[in-house]
Amino acid sequence: DAGVTQSPTHLIKTRGQHVTLRCSPISGHKSVSWYQQVLGQGPQFIFQYYEKEERGRGNFPDRFSARQFPNYSSELNVNALLLGDSALYLCASSLARATDTQYFGPGTRLTVL
Amino acid sequence: QQQVKQSPQSLIVQKGGISIINCAYENTAFDYFPWYQQFPGKGPALLIAIRPDVSEKKEGRFTISFNKSAKQFSLHIMDSQPGDSATYFCAASMGANAGNMLTFGGGTRLMVKP
Numbered sequence: 393d394a395g396v397t398q399s400p401t402h403l404i405k406t407r408g409q410h411v412t413l414r415c416s417p418i419s420g421h422k423s424v425s426w427y428q429q430v431l432g433q434g435p436q437f438i439f440q441y442y443e444k445e446e447r448g449r450g451n452f453p454d455r456f457s458a459r460q461f462p463n464y465s466s467e468l469n470v471n472a473l474l475l476g477d478s479a480l481y482l483c484a485s486s487l488a489r490a491t492d493t494q495y496f497g498p499g500t501r502l503t504v505l
Numbered sequence: 506q507q508q509v510k511q512s513p514q515s516l517i518v519q520k521g522g523i524s525i526i527n528c529a530y531e532n533t534a535f536d537y538f539p540w541y542q543q544f545p546g547k548g549p550a551l552l553i554a555i556r557p558d559v560s561e562k563k564e565g566r567f568t569i570s571f572n573k574s575a576k577q578f579s580l581h582i583m584d585s586q587p588g589d590s591a592t593y594f595c596a597a598s599m600g601a602n603a604g605n606m607l608t609f610g611g612g613t614r615l616m617v618k619p
Contacts, residue, residue: 396548425605434511434594434609435549448606482548484607492537492598492605496548 394419396485396497404503405473413468413500417485423447424466425494426458427482435482441466442488470502478504509597511610518617524582526613528595531576535597539607540569540580543592552593553580585617 397416405411417424423442427435440448441460455471464485470477480501484494511528518524528538537556541549555562555569555578562569568581582589595610 423605425607427607432612434596434612435607437606437608440605450606484548486605492539492554492600493551494605494607495551496541498546498548 398497402501410471415466415483421485423486425484426468429480473504509610515614518585524585527579529577534599537598541594587617590617
């Protein structure tokens with residue numbers, strides 16, 4: 393079975409631009425979570441989506457938004473990019489909202505210049 | 506306080522030795538404690554996890570020790586191998602009521618010398 397997939401692998405943007413990152417969960421998984429991992433630090437929780445609804449939100453500004461589609465794939469959108477948004481963006485999927493085990497994708501490396 | 510504190514930041518171990526990484530937490534609502542392994546350019550991969558009702562869990566060369574009263578837990582890697590060289594993260598979660606949000610420690614970069 394394929395694991396969590398994310399696209400694109402790498403992305404370079406300039407300050408003020410908008411970016412959309414995509415995630416496909418493991419087949420059968422209905423919950424998707426997004427994390428931001430700044431170089432040298434542990435991942436930080438951004439959002440969790442389950443059954444197309446936001447179920448959890450971390451301490452991130454409103455420039456960050458996400459959605460989940462009927463096929464359980466998800467998009468993370470970041471508006472008005474700042475230099476500090478440069479990071480590895482990780483998507484994790486789990487079977488259901490109440491399931492603890494989260495499986496991470498390889499991430500999208502975003503560089504903001 | 507949601508923070509999970511991890512130590513050491515880096516660790517060098519000889520092949521065949523024991524690697525020990527420690528984590529401490531404050532929030533007693535945490536009820537799930539996983540450890541993740543991350544190689545450069547890859548996403549974190551789940552190694553082993555424990556719940557507070559168990560003091561120890563072993564899977565192969567990896568063991569989690571959990572001390573609920575001290576609010577501490579640790580990862581022991583027995584017979585460490587060069588292939589174990591990676592960054593290790595502890596994490597904690599409050600389960601479904603918090604959207605299964607994982608709070609991660611800062612990471613430990615392990616190098617196993619041949």
